[in-house]
Amino acid sequence: MVTRRRIAFNSVLAVTGLAVLAIGVTLPGAMQWRLHLLTGLWLLSLLPRALITARVVDAARGIARLGLVVLLALGAVTLQLVREQALQANATRARVTTLRQPAGDQPPDTATLVRPADRTALGSGRVWPVAAIAAVRGAIRDRNGVVLAETVNGRRVYPFPDLGHITGFSSRLYGNSGIESSQDEDLSGARTLSPIALLEGRLLGTPFAAQPADVQLTIDVQLQQVAQAALGDRPGAVVLLDPRTGAILALATYPRFDPNLLVLPERASEADVAQAQAAWQELAARADGPLLNRATQGLYPPGSVIKTLTAAAALDSGLMNGPEAQVTCPERLPTEAGAPPVVNAVENLSRRTGDPSDLRRVYAWSCNTAFAQIGLALGPERFAAYAARFGLGMRDGTGAPALRDIPAEAGTIAGDMVFLQRPAALADTAFGQGQALVTPLDMAQMVAVAANNGAMMRPYLVQEVRVGETVRFAAQPEALGQVITSQAAAQLRAIMAASVESGYASPAALPGIQVGGKTGTAEAPGGPPHAWFVAIAPVEQPQFAIAVIVERGGEGSRSALPVARQVLAAALGVQ
Amino acid sequence: MTNDQARCGNWHLLRRARRRHRPAVLFVLIVLAGCSGLPLPGAWPTPTPESPLVRFDRAIATAEAEGEAQARAAAYLARGDARAGTGAYELAIDDYTRAIELDPANARIYNNRALAHQALGQIDAALDDLFTATELDPAYVRAYRNRVALLEQAGNDQRLLAGDYGRLAELEPASAGVYRYRQGVILHTLRDFAAARAAYDAALTAEPQQVDALYERALLSYAEGRLPDAIADLNRAIQLSPRATNAYYARGLARNAAGDQAGAIADLGQALALNPTYAEALLARAALLSARGDRAGAIADLDRLEQREISEDMRRAAAVLRRR
């Protein structure tokens, strides 16, 4: 008998069965789910079975129960479908996509396209390689237009390889040096690239043109060649400049290098590269430093040529009132206790200079003791101040070189002020020994000051930068300052002229032209002294200032003077 | 009748049945026992566990026995696919080759062999096979897709890739927009501007909202000097994608080229508002500000540019600009 109570009980069990099924469907584990399924279905079946027993006639019960089994079985499949298609679909999909898929056999991922409104970057993101039209590098010319460096068929050619120190080289292997380096922006045309053109080139692929410039230097090739020929194969340097403007007309140095050996052709073969590398290795391995530009970077003890500075200081400070100012030239001059006395280079110099002498004669005959006295009389502060105005500072201070076009060193008068405080040191420095180290350019500037009425002009090499027809840059002579008064300068000029008339510098005389100069013989330990010579010409209205040094050349008058004479002669157009 | 009555009523029948059928019962019980695994002499032999590919081997055996070439080819194809699925690509290629011998006109086998070659890194062989597949069936979309994927990876024959994209656009008109756009990009990079423009136009005809094609077509017009077209396309692109920074940047440059500096600076400002570290936009705006005379603004932009990683050209240009 199936009572109502039994049916109610079975309904509760059926509901429990439904709950078990509901829980089971959400379970991730398959076997647990199947267990839940069996249990739930069995519980669920109790109610219909009870109802069948209650309501259905005996004969039909079997079929009814069979039908119930069928329905439950199909219900199980339905639940499994719910599980696979709704509840676990995402997990299944994710699991399948992590399986190794055969390479390439995928549909295009059109489903992952972003809607237009959400895009933050369009297009392919292509950046065109910047194709500046291969601009031919600009040429470097001398003041008369003679080509010193140009690009021929993609290769940098230097028709005057002896000017390698000035022009520098432009090599893909070793970079740029000299004017090639300092004017690189103009020569390569980088200066003319507009950022907008560059950006358009990157975005659109349109090529854009750089406009290289030609550089005109102040150098005069003929004078340069004369200077180089006069210097010969002796290590040294020649600096010839125009004291009125500061333009450098010749800048010779020895030893030199050939910049043609270091550049590569446009399509460089391995042999070319090897050649250039071998040339570089050879240059780097040499002990005499051929890559050094001695004219601007060589630091030497000045020797007697520094007397020009001392004289200028004396004249300008009023210590001496003119070339006739009296000064003695003793054989030896004690300076301080414990230090060796100052002696002249030549014995019994007072024979030449007279006794007492004057500034003119002690300068002409390079009397060390006289200038030592002058130096001591000036005192360390004043002397150092004048040295600084001439561009010679202390080694522990800032001594910025005045030349900007190519690398240059700054000369120094002494190590530090403490050194000059010592009388012996001051005396030594005043006549040409001591700790002073100067470049030939410094010395050329020194006499250029005298030539230019006491004003020092900034030395420069680049006269003009021209882009096509337009002049982008034209050099303006720049005064660095009034070092000495023009009166002192005139007096100094007179002294220098007298030195050539009757002094050690007399071989420098040129027919018809008055030359003013000073020889120098700088003692340098480890060998013969360096030979110096500085000069200006013509003295009345000087057009040229020159400084020559011949390393280990011995006496200035013997080695350096003839070089300067030759150059000046060529510059002034006389034999 | 209840069970008890049955028992009582038919007892004699059952007893007889019982006695007579006892041997049969025993026989059945023995069969049952045997099936339930009790040790008996001459037990069933234990087979070796089957490898997962055994059913493919059996399929091939069946096909070989039947003798029809296409069916055999299909069996080898199936095993080749299964082997490729497990990573045994060389063996898969062997199967595919055998299948090709049996059914030389079946493009699908060539396609699958190409995939196996690709998995082994044999790009040329893969391309050859895909060529054959498309020759055999010029409408075989899957082969074209695979070839496109392969060429995109290998990157050697761009002309062919462009051609394939065109063919895919014909075969799958639903995705023609994307395919034509990609074709256009490749032709654009190859500097075949006329063909690239045609491709972009086709892309936009198929899918008017294909913003990439709009953008690229604008750049093309700009490069050719047709500024109004370029600006019009960029306007539309920006309308569809208001947050696309490079669209604003491109429009800024285009406006500048057309003479509208103020509009150009506004567009560049918009691009920088969306992406404050956008290097090209910074440089462009610095150049425009400097030309207009606003040195301070230009320097500010150049300073921000300094902090970014940019190419040598841009760095040099920025330095030059700064010095002016």
Place this chain on the structure above:
Amino acid sequence: MRQRAGSRLLELELLIIACLLLIAGLGMLIAEAGGLVRWADVAIVGAFVSLFVLLSLVMALRCWGEDQVLLPIAALLAGIGMVLARRLEPDLVARYGAIYSGIALKQVVWVLLGAIVLALVVFVPWRMAWLRRYRYTWLALGLALVGLTALIGVERNGARLWLSLGFFQLQPVEPLKILLVIYLAAYLDDHRNLIGRASYWLGNLKLPPLPYLTPLGLMWGLTVGLIVIQKDLGAALLFFAIFLAMLYLVTNQAGYIIAGLLAFAAGASALYPLFGHVQVRVDAWRDPWSDPFGNGYQMVQALYALANGGIVGAGLGLGDPTSVPESHTDFVFAAIGEELGFVGAFGLLLCYALLALRGYRIAQQARNGFQQLLAAGLTTAIIAQAFIITGGVTNLIPLTGITLPFVSYGGSSTLVNFAMVGILLRISAAGKPAVVN
């Protein structure tokens, strides 16, 4: 006459619905293929509709009062099968080669032939008593066919299940189904009293009576033989299910069923370590992900297809069902699940449920015990087959190689299923009139 013609209006209406569904499915496929309606399509639809409507009308005219729901359900299922065959054909050809070309047309032929077989069964005047009288003949014939197949049949995938008759390949297991049901119905009806009432004691244990044991032994041998020799697990399971259902109807003792199930479980677990192919199936059921490219490949693909379908499906023609192997035969349910979604699959299950309920109602109202058993047995055959394969496809029970009635592609299966529906219709015609309709 008019009254007769209108006596089967329900059937006509349901048939129209079934045909509309078929037309809708076909229309979707045509639209996806480009919208070109060919004469062949129109002809097929016309033939299908006209054949079934003609059947219905003739039955109405004869006015024997057959069940009105069975034929539309069968037509609907067969129509779904035709639409699916047509949908799958191009993808199958593209994926596996030209041996699959033409299956759509072949399935149409089978369905139309099936309708003709149905017509023959329903209209040709034969008597149920013949089935009953010659039951041993039928059984012997069926077993002989199976034995013949085991000897000289065509081997496919490691099993000899098919007998090649030139143009047509027969799977003798299918007609064996009907023959076995007839035999069992007759036997159990004959021994109904003995089986139902007597019991047999073996010591303390109460065992079913001996006449029960003989067919049990026969079933046992048949099942084991099928598994061992033919490796046809699906048929084995199906026959055993049919037998248990019919036994339950006769004895009304759930205990026998449980005993039978336990014996089957014992036998199966004994066979499991001995036979690789059983292991393979069970391992793939327990965790198909452990060997996703080997044993579990088919299962994983089916699960993925179902997951892709979701609730509403990917759309007819828009999924990728051919990635599942055998998607046109055993795994057609996965194809339905993918393209028509849960809604479609559930609808299909509802159709089978409805078929089962109608079949059992026919059994309940059968004229005599034999016909009752026959109807119940045939219904269980159809529905158990449906459950076994859908349960296998959805990984509810281990997978067995068996087709989904009416929907799977296959000649023998379709013809036999239509024959079964024909016999059910005959039984319903002869049955007691329904008290409540």
